[in-house]
Amino acid sequence: MSLTLAQKIIKNHLTLGEMTPGSDIGLKIDQTLTQDATGTMAYLEFEAMGVPKVKTELSVAYIDHNTLQTGFENADDHRFIRSAARRFGLRFSKPGNGICHQVHLERFAVPGKTLIGSDSHTPTCGGMGMLAIGAGGLDVAVAMGGGAYHIPMPKMIRVNLTGRLRDFVTAKDVILKVLQILTVKGGVGKIVEYAGEGVKTLSVPERATITNMGAELGATTSIFPSDEITREFLKAQGRAGDYTPLSGDPDAVYDGEYTVDLSALRPLAACPHSPDNVKPVSELAGMQINQVCIGSCTNSSLADMLKVAAILKGNAVAPWVDLTVSPGSMQVLHMLSAGGALADMIAAGARVLECACGPCIGMGQSPCSDGVSLRTFNRNFEGRSGTADAGVYLVSPETAAASALAGVFTDPTVLPPISIDLPEQFTVNDRMIEQPPNRPVDIVRGPNIKPFPKSEPLPETLEAEVVLKVGDNITTDHIMPAGAKILPYRSNIPYLSQFCFGATDPEFSGRCKQKGGGIIIAGENYGQGSSREHAALVPLYLGIKAVIAKSFARIHRANLINAGILPLTFANPEDYEKAKRDERFLLHHIARLIKTGEAIKLLHMSGEFSIPLVNGFSERERRILLAGGLLNYTRENAD
Ligand code: MIC
Ligand code: SF4
DSSP states (O other): OOOOHHHHHHHHHEEESOSSTTSEEEEOOSEEEEOHHHHHHHHHHHHHHTOSSOOSSEEEEEOOSOOOOSSHHHHHHHHHHHHHHHHHTOEEEOTTSBOHHHHHHHHTOOTTOEEEESSTTGGGGGGGTOEEEEOOHHHHHHHHTTOOEEEEOOEEEEEEEESOOOTTOOHHHHHHHHHHHHOTTTTBTEEEEEESGGGGGSOHHHHHHHHHGGGGGTBSEEEOOBOHHHHHHHHHTTOGGGOOOBOOOTTOOOSEEEEEEGGGOOOEEEOTTOTTOEEEHHHHTTOBOSEEEEOTTTSOSHHHHHHHHHHHTTOOOOTTOEEEEOOSBHHHHHHHHHHTHHHHHHHHTOEEOOSSOGGGGTSSOOOOTTOEEEESSSOOOTTTTSOTTOEEEEOOHHHHHHHHHHSBOOOGGGSOOOOOOOOSSOOOOOTTEEOOOSSOOOOOOOTTOOOOOOOOOOOSOEEEEEEEEOOSSOBHHHHSOOSTTTGGGTTOHHHHGGGTTTTTOTTHHHHHHHHTOEEEEEOTTBTBSOOOTHHHHHHHHTTEEEEEESOBOHHHHHHHHHHTOEEEEESSGGGGGGSOTTOEEEETTHHHHHHHTOOEEEEETTSSOEEEEEOOOOHHHHHHHHHTSHHHHHHHSOO
């Protein structure tokens, strides 16, 4: 039978289930990655599972998010993660070595292998023909312990690329175009495969920009074929031996097909406050701007940075604009510096930041009040920058650099042509990646690390009040905000709990504490965005028993199940109107119904009406929910 590229990799890694869309499949995981904001929890969970060493081919613990050390908390977490990496047999990438996805692409990604990472942008490595999926920390911990990773078998979407990008039109514009077509929920339950003649005109880092922002489509992952371009990239990284050619069968059947003509694209921008609110840059041209931030796991490769340097060279950043540049990895920064491009950026007035997520996760560089900030990043959710009323526009590095010079939104296609020289050989220096020692190591824990909340097996009947009602496209940034003030407490759930839904409803946390929790009612695509399992663990701590929504984003739905919170959907979306704030409801015989798969009803306490809900859980999900979460379930059944 003909198979798509992703289906081939899935078939080679299938431990359980059928490859029919929607059915639960188990995948053997070859590699894992964690970053520090999700890693502390993942290693606490791994430790609680009692497995002595990781069982994957390769697992890497990165420090890239919480690099601002304004108190002991982040430094303690770094030390804890390093000690856990050394104890359990992982490589440890030190702060300053770079953003997990950029470093993983350069140093570890291998075509045809599976990777899960406790970060939603893990699909970046799909740019190298890898099946790379973002997951909650607990799923990553289970995979490190040798357990399979479970997902519903995705549908397959093919995006045919034709033509070739014009000067100053970039991979970022390609993915913004796809976001305009498919929207932030268009990819849910799907894998997006790129194919067609246009593929061979794109370098591996350009492909990675596109697969990175597949996360914003809500897609399970995105993937490019592995071809001669991939081989050249691996060779330049000194890893020619990791190359395998891979592509989908020409007659493979897809569930949907789209075509993007690269030659017809123009520079695009995602306007506030959603990555799919896309407009041509030419329509925004002339708008006054305050800040430009270049970097993030989407656009921080050497080629991106060299293009920025070439545009800045010999020019000056507008006096009213703040330009920051964060190279994606130590390799990129080193090569920029050795080749002189860094000097061109500095001379133009750029503020050079360390190789880390930085402004992308609100670790500094919050814009001024009401500010307009152009960023080469992947998310522009309201308030994520740290300034509630700032407007963040997502653009390519070329648009960002051209606009920084002009001080207004600028279409870079008006610039004189530039050319950059990419080296045949990258400078490889893995000194900031530590190998685990061959002797027992103690885990070092600081006072900021608190135990994670316990979940109980599902009770026979649940009675609860609606403590919050929200609309469509609620992000995990709404549920559990990040930023420099809160991120240091990612390993301290009790402390974090006071910020839950802080910007949406500042009373939420107090109300839950007073009422002993309750249920949340939500619209479409609840929990889109970041993979942070804190958006499930904190509600668990606050006593949330169920979230009833019109639909869920994939990773967050899995995180809720893993935490033992019921993610239920309305059988009729109009019933969303009937479930009101502060009213009490009953879920009668919920444990029995979850077990048998029979229809579930949300009964109003008055007994006057009930709302039918979908009982759409896989067998494994049912067992996890009954056990009160994945940790309990894993302890009960070694998978
Ligand atoms: C993000 O981009 O939102 C993050 C920070 O990288 C998150 C992970 C986290 O919240 O720790 C993600 O994308 O999963
Ligand atoms: Fe870091 Fe931003 Fe990428 Fe998340 S999206 S991994 S915060 S650079």
